[in-house]
Amino acid sequence: MKIGIIGVGKLATAIVGGLIKTNKADEIVLSPRNKTNSQLLSRRYKHVRVAKDNQAVADECDWVFLTLPPSVATHEIQKLTFSKETSVISCIATLPHTECQKLIGDTVPVYKAFPLPSISHCDGPLAYYPCDAMIKPFLAGMGELFPCKDENAFRPLAAITSLIASHYAVQNTLQNWLVKNDIEPKVARNYLNDLTSSVTHLARQTEVDFNELIQSASTSQGLNEQAMKMLSEQGICRDIEATLDSIISRL
Numbered sequence: 001m002k003i004g005i006i007g008v009g010k011l012a013t014a015i016v017g018g019l020i021k022t023n024k025a026d027e028i029v030l031s032p033r034n035k036t037n038s039q040l041l042s043r044r045y046k047h048v049r050v051a052k053d054n055q056a057v058a059d060e061c062d063w064v065f066l067t068l069p070p071s072v073a074t075h076e077i078q079k080l081t082f083s084k085e086t087s088v089i090s091c092i093a094t095l096p097h098t099e100c101q102k103l104i105g106d107t108v109p110v111y112k113a114f115p116l117p118s119i120s121h122c123d124g125p126l127a128y129y130p131c132d133a134m135i136k137p138f139l140a141g142m143g144e145l146f147p148c149k150d151e152n153a154f155r156p157l158a159a160i161t162s163l164i165a166s167h168y169a170v171q172n173t174l175q176n177w178l179v180k181n182d183i184e185p186k187v188a189r190n191y192l193n194d195l196t197s198s199v200t201h202l203a204r205q206t207e208v209d210f211n212e213l214i215q216s217a218s219t220s221q222g223l224n225e226q227a228m229k230m231l232s233e234q235g236i237c238r239d240i241e242a243t244l245d246s247i248i249s250r251l
């Protein structure tokens with residue numbers, strides 16, 4: 001199977017890592033842009049090759065990931081032609097599936113997916129739609145699959161991922177605070193990573209909902225209860241909801 005990627009930046013680099021790990025492709029064909037990234041990947045992996053242009057990727061491959069920047073996506077996609085034997089997976093966050101399908105044409109299978117950088121380790125949630133007999137086996141192994149029945153089921157899952165950078169910003173704030181309190185940066189980082197994975201691990205082990213986990217983490221008049229109360233009074237949860245409402249309107 002030949003798998004192509006058009007738009008070789010951060011996400012495409014992560015997808016190549018996942019494809020290599022799962023051994024899915026006989027060959028991975030990349031668009032030439034970005035030149036540094038595509039050449040680096042083709043030097044790193046023997047199954048990766050750089051095509052002469054975007055159309056050559058579309059012509060040669062059985063599956064094509066579109067990972068173009070939103071600013072140029074519509075313009076670039078409408079210049080391309082795909083045969084009906086090629087399946088296209090658009091990862092362009094702000095381009096709705098219906099619009100992408102229209103640009104590519106009705107005869108070509110077009111999917112929308114939302115891989116994350118963790119796909120390079122075949123890890124993390126991977127939401128996609130529409131769901132049919134072809135896409136599931138193709139994506140299997142590249143992460144935890146979240147098939148969505150339609151665009152309305154897909155958009156909220158995609159919107160949530162906009163908080164990844166903010167999550168790291170919180171971790172960064174916590175690390176800086178620990179360092180200010182004389183904890184070595186490396187110890188601070190390890191401690192925070194351990195704390196984050198242990199609370200996630202605990203949540204995964206149980207069926208109880210997050211609200212119950214808040215209660216079980218909070219001793220009456222204890223530290224968690226105080227911190228939660230102070231942050232809630234400052235409207236942190238309300239602000240996060242408002243941010244997500246704004247993000248989803250772009251998807």
Ligand SMILES: NC(=O)c1ccc[n+]([C@@H]2O[C@H](COP(=O)([O-])OP(=O)(O)OC[C@H]3O[C@@H](n4cnc5c(N)ncnc54)[C@H](OP(=O)(O)O)[C@@H]3O)[C@@H](O)[C@H]2O)c1
Nearest residue numbers: 007008009010011012033034067068069070091092093117
């Ligand atoms: N990053 C994520 O975690 C993530 C998650 C889900 C979805 N997405 C979506 O994936 C897409 C890519 O995101 P990204 O973070 O990987 O961005 P990125 O790092 O900027 O990658 C986009 C790549 O496309 C290249 N490009 C620009 N114009 C092109 C053209 N006309 N033809 C071919 N390639 C072209 C860029 O090359 P130059 O550097 O030369 O401009 C760049 O290397 C976006 O639509 C985003 O919404 C990203």
